Amino acid sequence: MGWSSADKVVVRGHDLNDLIGNVSLGDFAFLELQGRLPTPQESITFNAIAVTLVEHGVTPSAIAARMTYLGAPEAMQGAVAAGLLGMGDRFGGPAEEAARMLQESIDRDASSIVARYREQKRPVPGLGHPIHKPVDPRTTRLFEVASANGFSGRYVELMRAISEEASRVSKRDLPVNATGAIGAIASEMGFSWRVCRGLAVMARAIGLVAHLQEESAEPMAAEIWARVEEEASEHGQKRD
């Protein structure tokens, strides 16, 4: 991806010094992944996806990172790593899975796609949200940005059709959620589903660093620990 000599660092064919001060972090990430700088439309859309993926709430990842920081405050890299490790099938996978469904089934219709998930008793990725009801506000906005920049094509259409079909056959509201929207838009932009979990991971690293900065100023890990410990200890003593 890059190389360097005594007086030069080269990244994906660009002199790094031409990029420093001229290219934003998001656009640089695009360059690293796609091998070329984004067009203005790609830049807006890619940064929109990345910003949405940062995630800021107190997720299990954020709690794991804060607990780790409590034990090893000297090694912030370890706390960020611990937080990232929770981005597996349940919390990191969905964007990947939605993109994969779309990319592998782009030539099929929504009803056969939904039918297969129902047969396998697996939830269709990218649909529904426990809090954001009836509609995930981020989805509306992401599709708006994508459409304004020319990334509202077959994948977005298929994702929406899947949502309608899944809602129809399951008889409950299953709107496209933010990860479904991201999976569709990333597919429009030519990202392989294989890298979608990676997009979430890089964005989440930013959120975790911010959590840890907050933890060092306003700690909450010790308090969480104390409460959990107390309950577990009471429970254990009663049982033994």
Place this chain on the structure above:
Amino acid sequence: MGWSSADKVVVRGHDLNDLIGNVSLGDFAFLELQGRLPTPQESITFNAIAVTLVEHGVTPSAIAARMTYLGAPEAMQGAVAAGLLGMGDRFGGPAEEAARMLQESIDRDASSIVARYREQKRPVPGLGHPIHKPVDPRTTRLFEVASANGFSGRYVELMRAISEEASRVSKRDLPVNATGAIGAIASEMGFSWRVCRGLAVMARAIGLVAHLQEESAEPMAAEIWARVEEEASEHGQKRD
């Protein structure tokens, strides 16, 4: 440390097949670290240390591992790794630090050692415990086992003298805690302080796997998350 050919695996000069079924996991760990099998006395004492280091309570490490497992149940290695990452200066370092103090100062007396920590306003490692008062019960037992097996020499003596001196000058009870005892006994057995954090890490991995097995049967991570999230969200909404 080892090599293998088509019909043989060799570990530290032993045919692995001579070890399987004859050597316990703890003794095998000793072999890997010291390059030879332990004597019966070494075996008892090393296993005693290792068992104590496993740690079973609901520590920040255990909470981090359980939160990670919640997000990535398919990758237990990630949850164990997340748990280990909290074994830094605050929770993994003390045994290392106690062993280092003893090994670097074995020719000095307790009062000069304690004086230096007080000058630098740093706590003396291996002393005191928030819960186990006035005495850490594990210390008594560990020193008993070490003494019965010939590992109660200069390092154990120095650790005890440091405890007495620190208690005297600070005018409060600072008994040797379990990590202090382990640091001293590991030093008696010839382990470099550099590997003491590693002893804690390998033992803790066992405890974390047990925590995760329990988490899969009787989950607590989702409940912890829900409570933390609710409070954080209320707090955030109020502030904004």
Place this chain on the structure above:
Amino acid sequence: MGWSSADKVVVRGHDLNDLIGNVSLGDFAFLELQGRLPTPQESITFNAIAVTLVEHGVTPSAIAARMTYLGAPEAMQGAVAAGLLGMGDRFGGPAEEAARMLQESIDRDASSIVARYREQKRPVPGLGHPIHKPVDPRTTRLFEVASANGFSGRYVELMRAISEEASRVSKRDLPVNATGAIGAIASEMGFSWRVCRGLAVMARAIGLVAHLQEESAEPMAAEIWARVEEEASEHGQKRD
């Protein structure tokens, strides 16, 4: 799993002080996982499995741990964690997968099990080895130990039958390898397949600490880095 008060630590219903000095690390791991101490037969067999899982060669895990230690020598827990993270589907999963196959199909016959893997074009877990040919020496020994201790029942039988059937239909030698043997024996001992990856993880943590101790004495990471870097740089410069 445990609790503690001022003068006592209790693990799985046992006073920790009754365990320290009397119970080996492997038996303690059994206690943590099964909730009771092993019988002598269980102890020998469980330790045999664990010892085999430690793994001592220069695996990708060991290289990752050593590279990490090069960058963060102050945080050995991070280097062990990095090493564990490579124990996924390719290197940590097989024992889990073999145990799962046996536990989920214990009432079916080998030919239908093998047929299903062939249909799905997936390799049967627990069979074959790139180096240990024609027979994995560890398998012979593990089955011997298991049999001598009463753990050679239906699961071991099924694993062997699967090996024969797979060899027959694929027309090449596919003997049971060490992870296949471990998956079968762990099943005999009542371990759920869900915890088998965990057994590998805890054992491997020991091997990784030993690797890192060796790395600190006889470093190889810097040399590996230098060689890889040089080649990559030449390659990059040529391309640009």
Place this chain on the structure above:
Amino acid sequence: MGWSSADKVVVRGHDLNDLIGNVSLGDFAFLELQGRLPTPQESITFNAIAVTLVEHGVTPSAIAARMTYLGAPEAMQGAVAAGLLGMGDRFGGPAEEAARMLQESIDRDASSIVARYREQKRPVPGLGHPIHKPVDPRTTRLFEVASANGFSGRYVELMRAISEEASRVSKRDLPVNATGAIGAIASEMGFSWRVCRGLAVMARAIGLVAHLQEESAEPMAAEIWARVEEEASEHGQKRD
């Protein structure tokens, strides 16, 4: 840092939907860390720092990530985490350490600062580079960008004075390197030294995802492993 309700996600007081499509990833990171959006000058300078920190070469971190991916290709988060874990005292700390030196000694002069490092026989952070000689090209560019945007004040001045003084007393060229420049500029922008390692961690996560994307297309880990294994095995067999 944020909260959400059924129809809204709020980050640092901003409706997330106002940010998506309008704010770049780098500016969003600034918002998360500083609690407000950057000015245009801050945006250019902060993104310049972040882009430089991404790092693209085949570092030990990148090798660890690739080795981990080889073993666990299904869990990209684990491979990124493994890579981040190498950003410790040797590879992640320098920017933190340079910023800390500047922030803690801003009222002292360069000669007393350099003298103290020499007394303690520790290298002055942020100076010199094994490849980029006589000058790190990134430093020149970073200082240019910082100066053009109003971030060339006391910290940059002190960093330069320290470089001159260290070169003078050690009688060899010790120019400010990229991490020294970043430490100085981050200080100018009001970032605490405590978060500087975090800036490197978040940027590096991007580079690691790009490495792993490349690894999945053009693998090098298996080849590295094969070479290391072969040498280690020969060496081991000779010794035993």
